Amino acid sequence: MIPYGKQTIEEDDIQAVVAALRSDWLTTGPLVETFEKLFADFVGSRHAVAVSNGTAALHAAMYGLDIKPGDEVIVSPMTFAASANCVVFQGGTPVFADIDPHTLLIDPKSVEEKITSRTKAIVAVDYAGQPCDYDVLRKIALRNNLALVADACHSLGAKYKGRNVGTLADLSVFSFHPVKHITTGEGGMITTSDENLVKQMRIFRNHGITSDHRQREKERSWFYEMTDLGYNYRLTDFQCALGISQLAKLPKWISRRQEIAKHYDEAFSTIDGIDPLVLSRDVSHAYHLYVIRVNERKIGKDRGVVFRSLRSSGIGANVHYIPVHLHPYYRKKFGTGPGQCPIAESAYEQIISLPIFPRMTLVEVNHVIQAIRKVAELDL
Numbered sequence: 001m002i003p004y005g006k007q008t009i010e011e012d013d014i015q016a017v018v019a020a021l022r023s024d025w026l027t028t029g030p031l032v033e034t035f036e037k038l039f040a041d042f043v044g045s046r047h048a049v050a051v052s053n054g055t056a057a058l059h060a061a062m063y064g065l066d067i068k069p070g071d072e073v074i075v076s077p078m079t080f081a082a083s084a085n086c087v088v089f090q091g092g093t094p095v096f097a098d099i100d101p102h103t104l105l106i107d108p109k110s111v112e113e114k115i116t117s118r119t120k121a122i123v124a125v126d127y128a129g130q131p132c133d134y135d136v137l138r139k140i141a142l143r144n145n146l147a148l149v150a151d152a153c154h155s156l157g158a159k160y161k162g163r164n165v166g167t168l169a170d171l172s173v174f175s176f177h178p179v180k181h182i183t184t185g186e187g188g189m190i191t192t193s194d195e196n197l198v199k200q201m202r203i204f205r206n207h208g209i210t211s212d213h214r215q216r217e218k219e220r221s222w223f224y225e226m227t228d229l230g231y232n233y234r235l236t237d238f239q240c241a242l243g244i245s246q247l248a249k250l251p252k253w254i255s256r257r258q259e260i261a262k263h264y265d266e267a268f269s270t271i272d273g274i275d276p277l278v279l280s281r282d283v284s285h286a287y288h289l290y291v292i293r294v295n296e297r298k299i300g301k302d303r304g305v306v307f308r309s310l311r312s313s314g315i316g317a318n319v320h321y322i323p324v325h326l327h328p329y330y331r332k333k334f335g336t337g338p339g340q341c342p343i344a345e346s347a348y349e350q351i352i353s354l355p356i357f358p359r360m361t362l363v364e365v366n367h368v369i370q371a372i373r374k375v376a377e378l379d380l
Contacts, residue, residue, distance in 0.1 A: 002364050003316040004289070005179030006357045008253065013245045020241035027236040028212040035240035036189070038247055043156075043166025045191035047198045050240065051205050054153045054175025056233040057188030058086035058123075061171045063204045063230075064190075064197040065147050067092040071120040076106040076151075077323035077344040079125040083151050084324045087123075093334065095119070096325045098341040102278035104128070104291070104351075107343070108136045115140075121147040126155035126165065128277065128320075129257075129286035134160055134168040141170075149173065153188075156181045157254040158286035165286070166191045176239075179357075180288060181253060182246035184239040205233035253358040257287040260356050260365055264290055267369040271376050273298030289320055292372075293350040299376045303350055309375040310352070315368055318353045 020031060032050055040048035051057050067073060069091035075084045077096040084094035097110035104127050111122060122141055124132040134150070141148040150169035152158075158165045166172045171194075174180075176187035190201060206212050208230030216222060268274045273295040279285055294303045303319075310317040323344045325336035338345060354368055 001314050001316045002355045002360070002368065003357070004318045004353050004355050006359065007178040007183045008246075008249075008358050009183075010249075013242055016241040016245040017238050020238040023237065025214070025237045027234055028206075028214045029237040030214070031237040031240040031244065032235060035235075035243050035247075038244060039189055040191060042247060042250070043172075043191055044164045045166050045172070046193040047191065047195065049190045049192075049198055049201045049205070050235040050243075051188045051190070051201075051233040052235055053186045053233075054173065054177060054180075054188040055082040055086065056205070056231070057173040057175070057190045058082055058151065059089050059231070060201040060204050060233060061149055061173055061190055062086045062090045062092070062121075064171065064200045065121055065149075067120055070118060072116060072118040073121045073123060074106075074111050074114050074119060075123045075324070076125040076127070077325045077341045078104050078106075078127055078321060078347065079151065079324060080153075080321060081324050081327060083123055083125055084330070088333075092120070093118075094324075094330075096323075096336065096341050096344075098343045099127075099347065101343050101347070103130060103280060104277060104344075104347055105130065105132045106137075108133060108140060111137065112140055115144050115146070119144065119146060121149055123149045123151050124169065125151040126153075126158065126286075128289040128291050129154045129158055130277070130280060131155055131158050131160035131165055131168065131283055133280070138169075147171070153180065154288035155286045157250055159284035161282045167193075170194065171197065176243060181257075181286060182243060182250055184235065184243040184246075187235050187239050187243060203227065204230040206230060207232055254286055256358040256360075257356055258285065260360055261285065261287045261290055263362070263365050264292075264354065264356075264369065268292065268372070271373055274372055274376055287356055289353045290356040291320065291351050291353050293347065294352060295350070301375065303352060306372075306375050307352055310354075310368075310371055313367075313371040313374075315371055316355060319348075319351060320353045321348070323348055 150172040153175035208228040
């Protein structure tokens, strides 16, 4: 089975982790700070805060923005549930704006329609690895005194109008899950230029305590204070060692993802009814996912038929995502449901994610293409 995504772990990654395991620090040690600095330098941000996973990064961002009960945050429905869950963790209410039908990115016009006196922030999701229209979203945020958060868990290494993802919003959030561009096993990062937010999020990731063990060790002190209710969202040193090793390889891995996407684009341009998502102008796509839309009217088969055919051909196709507002939890707690975001709901019925990862071979790419061609052209 060719998976839709897969980590790349090489011998130098393993040796980096082993060296960290043999060091004096397994957590809250020097490699955390090193990883944060290297990551911030890579994206061009002033600061970076490492946490235990992408969900923790989103939660820390909402905490830093002081989202609380009664506050609303506008979110895309075409995302993993954590993009909205982080608002709920803080007692806030996620409000779902619909998406652009061509890119499946959050639609700025829909965002504006959803703004109320209770709106405090916008969470823009860089779906599949393509950055949202941040210039337009920034104008909306400034006009309405809102914070702008980039859920960039799909888009590490991407660019928008020549500017790096990680510098396009007040806060940018990343994930290091194994299927993402680099991995620390589990892990996450938040980038920002706001020093006050950095201070708040670092306290938040450490139980709400103002200092960690290494800081107290340097100061030869035992004293600490808990100033707020935080969480244990720390990232270990040996995970940071893996992240540091992986980060050095990210440019070549992004390039490989783009090469695979180009092969797919060229092949599917000749298959009527199999439609890749539209690539915006002035964008460099990071291709965490490669998503196609199945046009049932043109090929005479729905997404389910295509999906099952791919799976039976040894291709680990997937679907990203069930729109968040259709999940039972959100229907029950917030009264969401069908008809609320019709474009996202329609897209969900058509989309399939195809395999894409740096170690994917050209033979495997062609196998996927031929399997798509076969099911699209077969008279079932």
